[in-house]
Amino acid sequence: MSEVKVALVTGAASGIGRASAVALASAGFIIAINYRSKRPEAMALLEELPGDGHQLFCADVADAAQAGKLVADVLDVYQRLDVLVNAAGQFTPQDVKSDDYDEWQNAWQHSLQLNLLAPVNLAFHAAKPMMQQGSGKIINITSRGAFRGEPTAPAYGAAKSGLNSATQSLALALGGHGICVYAIAPGWTETPAASPRIRDQGWDDVAAQSPLGRIGRPSEIGNLVAFLAGSETDYLTGAIIDANGASYLRN
């Protein structure tokens, strides 16, 4: 890259966010590392990343005010923002058959706030400097569950489905300003959040959901994020990219 570019990665202390930060830093980006509670992990990432200029930014992105302040803090430090990676997210289990109404309401509110509203709020704020720059990339991590349904987490599935739709809408709205917007829809990926659930379901059974016969690795999603963040993909926008070993095509 001729000019050093800045990427804000949410949920960067672990899993897919962490792998995205590593891949982007390896490609020459400066990383604004967002974390919420995992400060030791975020500090370890900061030490590990290649290149200079990376910094930690603590924020709960599900809080609309903190999401706005996060982007403002990144701009204060770097005076530019080239890439936003919305990786922070959480799978909240639900059971429509046995949850009480409060549990049902709370899960919907939490899931929509974190998995849908946080990314679009961050995109709202990130789009302002990107429009001034005349370029930018917004990369939303959604899920295979947006297509297949999530019977044990309907709010999560609906939020990710909504984020796929928002990706397409924002790509159309912002394309005239040189901003590309993408969604990556992973399937099962070996992260700290997913691995216990994969073990519960049976590692081999989960691997068999893909014709490739294995589970995705965080680095495979991170490398895809870095590819989309680069200039080779400037004509690709509004795309929802399946990164789930074709498992969404199978039962």
Ligand SMILES: NC(=O)c1ccc[n+]([C@@H]2O[C@H](COP(=O)([O-])OP(=O)(O)OC[C@H]3O[C@@H](n4cnc5c(N)ncnc54)[C@H](OP(=O)(O)O)[C@@H]3O)[C@@H](O)[C@H]2O)c1
């Ligand atoms: N792994 C999979 O199989 C899979 C499959 C499909 C989609 N995804 C999606 O991929 C993304 C990353 O998931 P992952 O598996 O890598 O999970 P992970 O290892 O738990 O990483 C998620 C990160 O998001 C952070 N986070 C959660 N709530 C936050 C908030 N309000 N503000 C800021 N950060 C917050 C978490 O930190 P704290 O704990 O400190 O909050 C954590 O570091 C999620 O959007 C997930 O839905 C994952």
